[in-house]
Amino acid sequence: MDATAKPLRIPPQMAIYAEKHEIFDLVQILLKNLMVDKPDDPIQHLIGLLKRGSVQVPRVMLLGPPASGKITIARKLCEHIQAIHINTSNLLMEDTDQTMQALQYKDKQQEIPSDLWIKLIQQRLSKIDCVRRGWIMEGIPRTHQEALSIQKAGIFPDHVVMLKAPDSVLMERRHGKRIDPVTGDVYHVTFIWPEDEEVAGRLVPEQTILTEQCGSQLRQYHSEAHSLARIYHNCLKTIDADQPHTDVFDQVLMYVLSRHRSVAPHTPRILLFGPPGSGKSLQAKLISQKYNIVNLCCGELLKAVSADETNMGELIKPYLEAGQRVPDSMVLQVMTERLSRLDCTLRGWVLHGFPKDLEQAEKLQESNFIPSRVFFLEMTEDVALERVSLRSIDPVSGERYHTMYKPAPTPKVQARLQANPLDSKAQLLQRLREYWANVPALQSLYPEAIHINADQDPQTVFESLESRLVGRLPNIPAVRGQGED
Incomplete structure (x- = not known):
């Protein structure tokens, strides 16, 4: 290398242009898509992404204990950002061979094998509506192992929201929960009641769940929540669900619409x-x-x-x-x-x-x-005077001292200080x-x-x-x- 060569410089206009048009974000997103999808023809794959306008779509996981309001928030979120709602129930409504296998286990009251469950998730997320519009995955993953399997399958969320509330509040909500049998919408006798009298008239209680069952479900969730938070800590936002659901939704929406980048640009x-x-x-x-x-x-x-x-x-x-x-x-x-x-x-x-x-x-x-x-x-002027006029420097060590805040450690050092x-x-x-x-x-x-x-x-x-x-x-x-x- 030529030691006399001038330092390499980049015109400042380049960085400003890149930030204005979000070039840094675009490159990161395209690279992430390549690493996840691993296409045979990377260039054509990127061209296809850019043509479809699907470079950046929402990929959100919404987690939380029973009765924390996941279903309500997920539905409102999907309605607002036009993403696809994915949960355990609608995954099992797909008309595929894998779904039929999964239902057989469910009919026998057996747990669906992990590899089959992950295939169901992959199968749904690969459909064109999820690819183009993005997805909100509600209540998935449920366990530490399931989260690791989802990651191994190449499924990475951009945002993970974890709702939290005291167990006493969750138990109260669970017992006051009401379901609209026509739409499946969830309401509550205290917190969320429909304005439409016709809807209110057809609401029915959720299938009876004993207090012991509620407690067991909460304990099971808490046993996995810490591990899930660790796995997704880079994109996790914990939100207090013990507040009006409209406030919870506003906070979730604000986070989902953010892009995980510093408020300061890439080159602060x-x-x-x-x-x-x-x-x-x-x-x-x-x-x-x-x-x-x-x-x-x-x-x-x-x-x-x-x-x-x-x-x-x-x-x-x-x-x-x-x-x-x-x-x-x-x-x-x-x-x-x-x-x-x-x-x-x-x-x-x-x-x-x-x-x-x-x-x-x-x-x-x-x-x-x-x-x-x-x-x-x-x-103020008084503070500035106090800070500056009483400071000095040690010419030997280069250390700074201050008469009030940092006096010299020894008389020898004090004697050689210079202002x-x-x-x-x-x-x-x-x-x-x-x-x-x-x-x-x-x-x-x-x-x-x-x-x-x-x-x-x-x-x-x-x-x-x-x-x-x-x-x-x-x-x-x-x-x-x-x-x-």
Whole structure:
């Protein structure tokens, strides 16, 4: 490899286009279809998927204990998203040889063999209506072993919903359950009663089930539920069924319509704003370490460039040595060059220390480096003064200390600590005034920015940031840097 070769770069427009048109999702879905279907002609298979428009259809498993409302939710869900409802009852209504074999076991009150049961499921899911419209599998799988067999057969849901409720509530629901013998719809004397008087008049109790039987069924479900949750933990959503069924349905629908991707795009681009002392560098470091994205501090990047024997480095060095502000044109050139490198394009980045004002932010936008998340870390002047003016650094170890929060461990270390001249009260007040003067314009450019109270424990601040990132950023190793406020 040529050691003098320039770093590979990808224009930022490519990532923005891919995210706008959901190219990343499309590629993942097509690849998943290939791995599951294993067609003899992969290209024609993919072309067929794209032509049918069936690249992404719902594949949902709806699990839960008896009387948790699975049937009602499944039917409403199928009606809303036009998917096919699959459950134990309608699987046995198919007119096939396998179904006839299964019914023979059922007539003898024997359990249907696992391999035959899986064939019934495969047979139903392979029909064109399920392929084109997707499916909602209600109450299946029932056991840990059945779930493993379903996976072995190449059946993988995109969403698994597990309903839960206290056993006392489930027992009460079971005894108040009523069935419409005409439609098979399920109602309840307390929770779900039909508005149509004709329907209400023909409702009949469910086949009598003793309290002991209800308890036995619940115990059997609970014995398998934990294992099922472990198997499907990557796509599982547990929802409290002890609330109005309309609220339960709304939560299930919202989850099913989601796509298991981070709210932040595949290449997260995060901007951190905040006054001196707000902890931008620490939070950027924590985000970078956990989500493996590139940590970029403008100040540290300028220092690194000035240390290189390049034309740009020679131009920047005099400004840094004199303590003067580097011209925006130079800063922008350095930032855009770094942000366009392959690691930033593929893995994403968290940037702090730039932009400082509206003009810089607009130039960053014009260069197509558009953030997907913007955070303002907020604190008062008094807190900023306390945090910054009392901090110092050990020139030997490079460790930072603070008179109140992290004092030097020994008198020897204390004696050699040095304070940054920029941390003097006069300098700090000037920097604070400059920051707050630019905040309104920056907030107008980023109206969807999230404001975080930075006057908290650093871990609490990080958790607040993380909750807005929704924690599923790509787990790809990244170049990590360190900077300072």
